[in-house]
Amino acid sequence: MSYIQKIVFEDFQLQNGVLQSKVILSYQLFGQSIGTAPLVLVNHALTGNSQVIGENGWWESLIGEQKTINTNKYTVLVFNIPGNGYQDENNLIENYQDFTTYDIANLFWKGIDSFKVNQVFAVIGGSLGGAIAWEMAAIRPKAIANLIPVATNWKASDWLIGNVLIQDLILNNSKNPIHDARIHAMLLYRTPESLQDKFNTKLQSAEGLFQVESWLLHHGEKLQNRFQLSAYKLMNHLLKTTDIFRNRNQSEVIKNITSNIHLVSVDNDYFFTANEIKTAFQEIKNYKNNAFYHEIKSIHGHDAFLIEFEQLNNILKPIFN
Template identity: 60%
Template structure:
């Protein structure tokens, strides 16, 4: 069930003030306060419905699954402005005013409202994983396990460049959501994945790859607001835990969390090489940092496809035996 918290008197990173921002969330599994809390952050076009009917991570979250709702409280916030509340008045038009850090602060305010001061894990893929990085830097002593998947702690030039292309399409196309999605889907997959799947086949003289892309554009247009897409795309450009702070290593050495970096070997958006560099840097000074890599032909979207591999990576972290000594403060 979708619930709401009103976040009051928020100061954004750019200095502007917001008197009230609605934060919508869902929780699954055990009641809040009765079990270790797992915060699941959604990706660009995702939402808080992570498990159950139409849950986008049903393969990993649920009864007797890798993240077991019999033993955890699963909490998922909607990024404000993503439109999942179904009320057009809660959309954000001044999207350039917001940063990923603002969203991470809002999530922490939501946790404070719910009287959750200690989190077993914060996990997320893509944009959601970047929010997980930021949440951990904001509160370095409150998260036991940081699990960023198919993401990075900063936006590379490659990411920034593609955000610009998406923003140009969204602001100049006659069919902005559909057209932007055509471009985005090719960032989320790989040539090998596309070629193997479609093999130049046609239906009624139209290439199946063309139909596939057009259908993805139509589906997103039918369930996503333009202002939401603009905001989510913009937030990708603002990923940077070091912005106006110390250098990366000094920052991360302050956090107590176990860090489980999960990459996709063929990710064309948040490339694996960047995460390998991060791991190599961190392991010089931290013992509780781990690197995992999903092997897939599917590229960035593998974190939504290769569930068996991801489950194998996550199982030791969420193993119920490890929870015996955990106390939810």
Template identity: 55%
Template sequence: MKNNLSHINILSYVTESGTQFSDIRLSYQLFGRELGTAPVILVNHALTGNSNVAGDSGWWKDIIGVDKVIDINSYSILCFNIPGNGYDDFLIDDYKSFVARDIAKIFLLGLKELGVEQLFALVGGSLGGGIAWEMAVLHPNITKHLIPIATDCKSTDWLIANCQIQELFLTNSNNPVHDARMHAMLCYRTPESFKQRFHRSKNEESTLFNVESWLLHHGKKLQERYQLASYKLMNQLLKTIDVTDEHNDEEVLKYINAEIHIIGVDSDLFFTAEENRETFKELAQNNTNVTYNEINSVHGHDAFLIEYDQLENIFAPIFNENEKTKKNEGFKVWREIIIK
């Protein structure tokens, strides 16, 4: 699939911290209709994700495809690689010079280069959703629908703390990507998810518990496909999501000129549902164009990559005009519960 990558060169970019980069390679993939022939949906990938969002090996192929809830016959689906994620062999060693807002700016520059003035939808999960929030604050008119999933508009103290532990694994471990991934899986899933899956069972071929074998497997698999420089950068971006730009002023969210569809996960230990509800409550005081939906799952943060049936039900009213009435009926219940 990498052969289908297209590239834009972002020249003379100065980061938020004041570091200048002469050339940043921004790669992307396009699925569905050609640009200019259909509404455009931008999907921002998560920490270890990439632009391969659809197709036979796409990480969201259950959501995006022919006759899927996001139908490639009706939309142009665009996905940028976060520069430095390594999917296009472009790496950034000076990772501490970047924050999430830099990636939002680079993505907006990419849209401008492609001649995309407004998106139909801006969708992102986890880190990708945080970048989507940043994009919408920087350019309040960039999208008709903003859909942040299992994420929030700022990195909480809890998230920053976990990123700090990840940083120590990535800088001090003899097996950094492997060990950091093992720790991260404890944030992406839940105790109940582990209990439901493993039941304290052991591997027949070793003395390890199956949960230990599973963690070692995930560490090994990421180590085989992901580079240390990429992991360090993505972890840095994750802990620097902050639409207020450190000014403690969440008023900026009110200027987003889009229908905002916040989607939380009730068991998320990383970007908690409680934080999502607080963000919704803040916005809903003065904005009727914001909705909140919650995925119910034992699987925690990763539920947005697992609970496809629930995601389809939430997405259907947004991407299919005939489903809007159903959305409005269900939303009234959520709005009353949360605001009260």
């Protein structure tokens, strides 16, 4: 069992110049002792946390003994995005609009530095976690051997920014903010085909609700019971702040990243579209020949990176073997 450990940073300067008097970076380590094996950093998504393996592990199909990311072979490090409140309800951030994915990436590098590790074998993350992975590569372009952003992109799209705004309005104006924002978000993470396939417009006989309504209400309640409002506000806000080219020259940023880059999209993702990820891939190909594009085929949309484990394992196995 891996316990949560903490690093405290005092007077941490944010990208916008704000001095954050204290930031607590908590993390879990799995597999080999740090410094004795190649390091794999796994970045969690919006409602995720550092528990990637075991009973409640959100990527336990990928990570563990003899699995694709083999804990007998690698050290697996997972940071909690500060303010996500995982197992520490006091570690919350109220000034969420001051933070960007660049700040989180910067904190993650400071955390890695505290272990005296200079090279990371792989940084992998889905959705928000993958956006932070991109920011990490832009900050230290030669420190990551394999960069694997899954169902995400290096810059927030207008569609994403618009949806972040709707989520923020719900979170700040609803009487039932987490519950209601989650219901809206679930429709963005899935597709019309996925819901039709799952429910086929059936009624939930007893209550006169449709099954899809019952399922959405259940997801709203579930998140409400385990997530803090300030955490949701922060994670949602971070999604729109990603732009690895902010104040930087695009071609220089891409040229400088020495990592093998594996872009993984989902063919019908409505949140981070396959098309925008393909466009990024074409841009990278102008400067680098060690970039690769992979596509998960699924009716489930954005959430496929948490559902289609067989396809994801097949994509990742050659990288981690």
